[in-house]
Amino acid sequence: EAATGMRFLGAGEDDGFERAFEPRPLRFPADHGSHPTFRTEWWYFTGNLRADDGRHFGFEVTFFRLALAPREPQSDSAWAARHAWMAHLAITDTARGRFFASERFARQALGLAGAQAEPFKVWVEGWSATQAADPGGGFAVRLEAADGDAALDLELVSAKPPVLQGEDGWDAKGPEPGNASYYYSLTRLEARGRLSVGGERFDVAGLAWMDREWSTSSLSAGVEGWDWLSLQLSDGRELMLYQLRETDGSPSPFSSGSVVGADGTSRTLGADEFALQPLDYWVSESSGVRYPVAWRVEVPGERLSLHVEPHLPNQELDLSVRYWEGAVRVTGRSGEREVTGDGYLELAGYRPPGRPR
Numbered sequence: 001e002a003a004t005g006m007r008f009l010g011a012g013e014d015d016g017f018e019r020a021f022e023p024r025p026l027r028f029p030a031d032h033g034s035h036p037t038f039r040t041e042w043w044y045f046t047g048n049l050r051a052d053d054g055r056h057f058g059f060e061v062t063f064f065r066l067a068l069a070p071r072e073p074q075s076d077s078a079w080a081a082r083h084a085w086m087a088h089l090a091i092t093d094t095a096r097g098r099f100f101a102s103e104r105f106a107r108q109a110l111g112l113a114g115a116q117a118e119p120f121k122v123w124v125e126g127w128s129a130t131q132a133a134d135p136g137g138g139f140a141v142r143l144e145a146a147d148g149d150a151a152l153d154l155e156l157v158s159a160k161p162p163v164l165q166g167e168d169g170w171d172a173k174g175p176e177p178g179n180a181s182y183y184y185s186l187t188r189l190e191a192r193g194r195l196s197v198g199g200e201r202f203d204v205a206g207l208a209w210m211d212r213e214w215s216t217s218s219l220s221a222g223v224e225g226w227d228w229l230s231l232q233l234s235d236g237r238e239l240m241l242y243q244l245r246e247t248d249g250s251p252s253p254f255s256s257g258s259v260v261g262a263d264g265t266s267r268t269l270g271a272d273e274f275a276l277q278p279l280d281y282w283v284s285e286s287s288g289v290r291y292p293v294a295w296r297v298e299v300p301g302e303r304l305s306l307h308v309e310p311h312l313p314n315q316e317l318d319l320s321v322r323y324w325e326g327a328v329r330v331t332g333r334s335g336e337r338e339v340t341g342d343g344y345l346e347l348a349g350y351r352p353p354g355r356p357r
Contacts (some may be wrong), residue, residue, distance in 0.1 A: 026164060033118070040215055042212070049191060049206035056094040058344070061152070063085065063086075063087050065122055066083065078327075089146075103133055103319045105124070138158045151196040165240070176220060185211050185230075187260050229242070233341040237300070284314070289350045303334055324345075324346070
């Protein structure tokens with residue numbers, strides 16, 4: 001259930017975990033690694049790829065760490081673990097109208113799962129993101145995941161420096177002290193490699209995105225979910241927007257975003273600097289949830305007026321945590337110029353009709 005994931009991000013007692021009370025310098029490569037004193041953390045890779053014939057694919061590979069206790073367990077067992085891990089793999093095959101999603105779980109014991117900064121690696125069993133060589137000295141990883149007839153093996157190389165979201169990487173999600181995360185993004189990763197789905201194999205290339213967050217509590221009691229967008233535009237800019245939804249459906253004033261210039265410079269967008277309006281919906285046959293999968297995006301300060309629609313309507317991950325996350329296409333205008341692009345949309349916290357809040 002989506003509510004399961006929401007519960008781990010809610011405000012409340014810190015139970016001995018560290019909290020994000022204020023900005024602090026983010027340092028690389030150290031902050032690419034794990035932050036075990038915080039309750040939750042994730043490494044989020046998404047992207048849009050094309051084969052040599054132009055065939056489109058979307059992908060998501062995510063690694064989640066959940067601390068079970070603030071201190072190491074008092075046990076001599078090799079299986080004793082302070083952290084549990086979950087990973088998701090999803091592939092969108094637009095031409096064939098197929099969406100594949102799977103997950104893996106492991107405890108941080110016996111080398112089954114974990115993360116390290118130097119050399120960078122995060123893994124859950126055989127799924128991993130591992131530091132690769134980059135002649136330019138930037139961030140480069142090899143991303144590998146496979147399950148059944150879906151698999152990918154990609155090399156991702158960052159074309160821009162990390163973007164520190166919020167206030168220098170400290171992103172407040174509510175008015176309560178410590179209700180925040182440390183958050184940065186790599187918004188333009190050049191991707192190249194191989195992808196398999198449905199018994200077919202393809203050489204692919206495109207653009208990817210990595211989001212990194214860690215926190216102990218980041219959602220206020222009155223927030224029931226969020227709508228998040230990462231967009232890579234044809235003019236070289238990137239746009240990240242998220243809208244926290246209050247229980248009455250209205251956007252929280254702590255909604256936020258950022259715009260990244262073609263030169264890599266960025267600025268934070270407050271909740272009053274953009275508007276998201278749903279345009280079309282898709283209802284899941286398996287869960288009954290109605291998702292807003294197409295949006296109008298307005299950022300007046302950037303003269304951006306965009307239309308965002310999914311490459312496929314059905315990109316719901318109905319796993320142990322249920323949410324919609326999928327590849328989207330962008331059309332619209334930047335002032336007097338046309339602009340296009342690709343990106344990813346995440347819709348979390350939506351419930352089936354009649355399900356109590």
